[in-house]
Amino acid sequence: MFRALLFLTFTSTVNRLRARMRRLRQPKYLVAALFGAAYFYFFVFGGMFRAMGARRTATSFEEFMPHGTETYVPFGAGILLVLVLIGWIFGRERAALQFTEAETAFLFPAPISRRTLLHYKLLRSQLAVLFGALVLSLIFRRGAAFGGNLLIHAVGWWLILSTLNLHATASSFARERLFAAGLNRPRRIALIVVVLGALAGAWWLVSSRQPEAGLVAGQEPADLTSWLSAQLQLPPLGWVLLPFGWLVRPYLAADWPGFFRVVGPAALLLAGHYFWVMRSAVAFEEASIEQAAKTAQILDRMRRGGLTVTRTPKKKKPQPFPLAPRGWVPVAFLWKSLIGLGPWYRLRTWLVLAAAIVAVTTWLGHAPGYAVYLKVIGVLSMSFGLYLLVLGPLFLRRHMIVILDQLELTKSYPLPGWQIIVGELLTPAVVMTFVEWLFLLAVVLAGGSLGLKGQLHFLLAGGFGAAAGIALLVPPLIALMMCLPVATLLYFPSWSRPGSAQHGGIEAIGQSMILMIGYVLALLLGLLPAAVAGGLAWFITNALVGPAAAITVALPVASGLLVFEVAAAVWGLGGALERFDLSRET
Amino acid sequence: MIEVCGLTKRYGDFTAVRELSFTVRPGEVAGLVGPNGAGKTTTLRCAAGIIPPTLGSVRVAGVDLATDPVAAKRHLAFLPDEPKLFEHLTVEQHLNFVARVYGVADWRDRAGPLLAELEMDDKRGLLPGELSRGMKQKLVIACGLLHAPKVIFFDEPLTGLDPGGIRRMKETMRRLAREGAALILSSHLLSLLDEVCTHVVILKAGEKVADGPIPDIRARYAVQPDASLEDVFFRATEDPPVLEPPPGA
Numbered sequence: 001m002f003r004a005l006l007f008l009t010f011t012s013t014v015n016r017l018r019a020r021m022r023r024l025r026q027p028k029y030l031v032a033a034l035f036g037a038a039y040f041y042f043f044v045f046g047g048m049f050r051a052m053g054a055r056r057t058a059t060s061f062e063e064f065m066p067h068g069t070e071t072y073v074p075f076g077a078g079i080l081l082v083l084v085l086i087g088w089i090f091g092r093e094r095a096a097l098q099f100t101e102a103e104t105a106f107l108f109p110a111p112i113s114r115r116t117l118l119h120y121k122l123l124r125s126q127l128a129v130l131f132g133a134l135v136l137s138l139i140f141r142r143g144a145a146f147g148g149n150l151l152i153h154a155v156g157w158w159l160i161l162s163t164l165n166l167h168a169t170a171s172s173f174a175r176e177r178l179f180a181a182g183l184n185r186p187r188r189i190a191l192i193v194v195v196l197g198a199l200a201g202a203w204w205l206v207s208s209r210q211p212e213a214g215l216v217a218g219q220e221p222a223d224l225t226s227w228l229s230a231q232l233q234l235p236p237l238g239w240v241l242l243p244f245g246w247l248v249r250p251y252l253a254a255d256w257p258g259f260f261r262v263v264g265p266a267a268l269l270l271a272g273h274y275f276w277v278m279r280s281a282v283a284f285e286e287a288s289i290e291q292a293a294k295t296a297q298i299l300d301r302m303r304r305g306g307l308t309v310t311r312t313p314k315k316k317k318p319q320p321f322p323l324a325p326r327g328w329v330p331v332a333f334l335w336k337s338l339i340g341l342g343p344w345y346r347l348r349t350w351l352v353l354a355a356a357i358v359a360v361t362t363w364l365g366h367a368p369g370y371a372v373y374l375k376v377i378g379v380l381s382m383s384f385g386l387y388l389l390v391l392g393p394l395f396l397r398r399h400m401i402v403i404l405d406q407l408e409l410t411k412s413y414p415l416p417g418w419q420i421i422v423g424e425l426l427t428p429a430v431v432m433t434f435v436e437w438l439f440l441l442a443v444v445l446a447g448g449s450l451g452l453k454g455q456l457h458f459l460l461a462g463g464f465g466a467a468a469g470i471a472l473l474v475p476p477l478i479a480l481m482m483c484l485p486v487a488t489l490l491y492f493p494s495w496s497r498p499g500s501a502q503h504g505g506i507e508a509i510g511q512s513m514i515l516m517i518g519y520v521l522a523l524l525l526g527l528l529p530a531a532v533a534g535g536l537a538w539f540i541t542n543a544l545v546g547p548a549a550a551i552t553v554a555l556p557v558a559s560g561l562l563v564f565e566v567a568a569a570v571w572g573l574g575g576a577l578e579r580f581d582l583s584r585e586t
Numbered sequence: 587m588i589e590v591c592g593l594t595k596r597y598g599d600f601t602a603v604r605e606l607s608f609t610v611r612p613g614e615v616a617g618l619v620g621p622n623g624a625g626k627t628t629t630l631r632c633a634a635g636i637i638p639p640t641l642g643s644v645r646v647a648g649v650d651l652a653t654d655p656v657a658a659k660r661h662l663a664f665l666p667d668e669p670k671l672f673e674h675l676t677v678e679q680h681l682n683f684v685a686r687v688y689g690v691a692d693w694r695d696r697a698g699p700l701l702a703e704l705e706m707d708d709k710r711g712l713l714p715g716e717l718s719r720g721m722k723q724k725l726v727i728a729c730g731l732l733h734a735p736k737v738i739f740f741d742e743p744l745t746g747l748d749p750g751g752i753r754r755m756k757e758t759m760r761r762l763a764r765e766g767a768a769l770i771l772s773s774h775l776l777s778l779l780d781e782v783c784t785h786v787v788i789l790k791a792g793e794k795v796a797d798g799p800i801p802d803i804r805a806r807y808a809v810q811p812d813a814s815l816e817d818v819f820f821r822a823t824e825d826p827p828v829l830e831p832p833p834g835a
Contacts, residue, residue, distance in 0.1 A: 325686055332683050339675060339679065414687070
């Protein structure tokens with residue numbers, strides 16, 4: 001029977017790899033894969049390859065690890081302890097193993113023993129563990145700090161990840177048994193808190209009786225490291241961390257002799273966990289089926305472009321305004337999406353926030369001692385505002401995939417394509433505009449009342465007229481930037497589904513990078529006419545009237561041109577939507 | 587009325603539907619049948635204006651779908667087999683939204699009887715997440731019928747419905763036909779078509795094999811006069827017998 005399961009694992013893996021390789025015959029995937037590979041080479045693994053090429057000297061090793069690896073063991077052990085505790089505290093009461101829906105459908109009714117299923121699951125998880133160990137070894141630039149070689153680190157990571165994986169399984173079985181014995185989740189958490197409290201108390205008692213390790217002002221950070229390490233090794237915490245330390249030491253070994261000296265306890269710990277899993281196995285089938293369904297649902301949501309893994313709403317949300325049965329249809333899309341966003345995305349919320357910004361900046365402006373906070377508010381608002389402006393539409397790219405998913409429905413509506421585009425863009429554009437206006441308000445009020453005039457000269461020269469001009473510029477600018485992800489979606493739909501099962505791998509990363517570059521180029525190209533027109537208006541008005549009037553005139557001119565561009569873009573996208581052949585993409 | 591004329595849909599070298607023509611008049615219920623891959627869903631999607639045909643034309647209530655898609659779509663409703671709903675909108679809000687899209691001013695007056703007929707009157711405030719699969723399907727039907735369309739496409743309409751729901755669904759379809767709507771029904775359930783449809787269009791590998799009133803089709807393909815539509819379907823879509831070459835040929 002196990003052979004059949006091995007066959008399933010092996011064949012699935014080989015077929016997945018084959019599908020990926022076959023896909024590379026298509027130029028769009030090949031180019032994307034090359035981009036992705038270049039990215040990994042230059043930005044992720046490049047340093048590691050270069051580090052492998054050069055032999056690390058004792059001097060550089062000591063430079064990186066002045067205390068020797070043993071000092072760092074308690075820190076690693078502490079991290080593992082926290083990970084394990086998180087599992088025990090937040091873990092479910094029911095023992096559920098991660099199977100796919102297909103696995104639960106085919107394997108659970110099949111004549112396969114629970115033990116075999118467990119072995120199969122452990123074997124499958126080894127694929128992920130091995131891959132994780134390899135990636136972590138590469139990402140952490142093996143040897144950069146600890147000496148040794150890539151293989152030692154990879155084996156070290158494998159020991160850690162495998163043991164943690166087995167512990168997660170065994171502890172889920174243990175939690176199920178405890179639950180059956182009456183220890184539900186609240187009681188379990190209470191028990192853990194009591195144990196941790198007792199442990200911390202005992203550790204504090206021991207620590208307070210120890211002679212001071214000489215933590216005085218101006219001490220070197222290296223000594224602080226030794227002091228912290230020594231503190232972590234004090235009983236009883238040191239005893240608790242002991243097995244975790246066994247697991248960390250092979251990873252920190254500087255060479256093979258050192259590795260073999262410390263690998264024994266770690267291997268025993270791993271073997272112990274394996275026997276724990278096998279001996280304590282409980283009925284995991286029912287909870288596993290439930291979990292498989294949930295996982296499939298989450299994956300489906302992610303494939304469809306959900307920004308976050310959210311649950312299906314179970315509670316009715318209030319509507320933002322009554323929707324009249326007749327009128328401009330894109331408003332219906334806004335109404336629908338605002339219901340989904342919830343009660344916070346309402347005009348009153350924006351007004352309250354604006355009032356709060358006015359109140360806080362006014363108060364800080366009249367309190368000289370707090371002037372620095374005003375400056376912080378101004379600088380942070382400008383930074384966040386610009387960050388959101390540039391990258392906000394990119395973040396929404398995945399969310400835009402919803403447009404494709406609802407296309408079968410929306411294309412059957414009696415609406416021209418441009419109205420569907422406006423409808424879909426309206427909500428993110430409105431929300432982003434309001435957020436940007438709030439940042440702008442904070443920048444103007446904080447900068448104006450503090451003396452950021454040097455930094456904000458371009459803005460403050462025109463006073464509130466310029467601020468109003470920028471406020472006017474924001475909506476069409478955001479709308480134009482939002483059009484770009486939609487254009488990507490309609491012209492390169494297969495590149496816009498990053499979560500799709502057929503769309504993983506290095507080429508997906510490459511595609512994201514190409515899209516990012518395309519986005520920036522298209523944005524610059526789109527902004528050029530408005531910038532030229534606005535610049536001309538500024539020069540002319542500045543020569544005739546002066547700088548204050550120039551900025552007030554230039555911004556609306558640029559804004560007007562952007563509105564024209566947005567209208568053209570929406571019109572074009574509407575046509576593309578009408579021509580879009582859904583059947584080619586689904 | 588819907589008139590499909592020379593409809594062809596190609597994907598590269600593959601032709602999903604080839605030169606398909608048929609007409610469904612007001613009061614008629616046409617069943618679109620065929621084996622898997624025959625082109626039923628592609629035909630429905632093209633005829634509903636969801637995907638563009640490669641060649642051919644579709645006229646809905648006298649309006650050409652390619653020339654004036656918005657006006658044509660005002661007269662039609664497409665009810666997919668898989669209910670796709672907005673997860674944050676309640677049952678009533680779905681109807682409100684659809685009312686705005688189709689400009690149905692008296693939607694509240696229409697929604698009442700519609701929800702009552704579909705036994706969803708007490709579900710008005712529920713979200714899709716709180717509805718069963720069958721209820722979701724009913725909500726899609728309610729949304730589709732709210733604007734009193736003249737042409738209605740049903741893609742596997744009975745999927746997910748309980749026996750009571752199936753019976754009411756059939757009655758709804760008959761009522762809609764009596765009221766003058768043209769219905770096109772794609773389904774593998776031949777018994778459903780036998781019960782509800784007045785006409786049938788049989789597709790095979792993207793081509794029309796037969797088209798016409800059910801009695802005519804039955805007379806053409808059935809071996810016995812009381813043959814079921816299932817027998818008719820298999821006779822119409824089976825491959826012609828391969829003739830053995832005579833010995834020595």
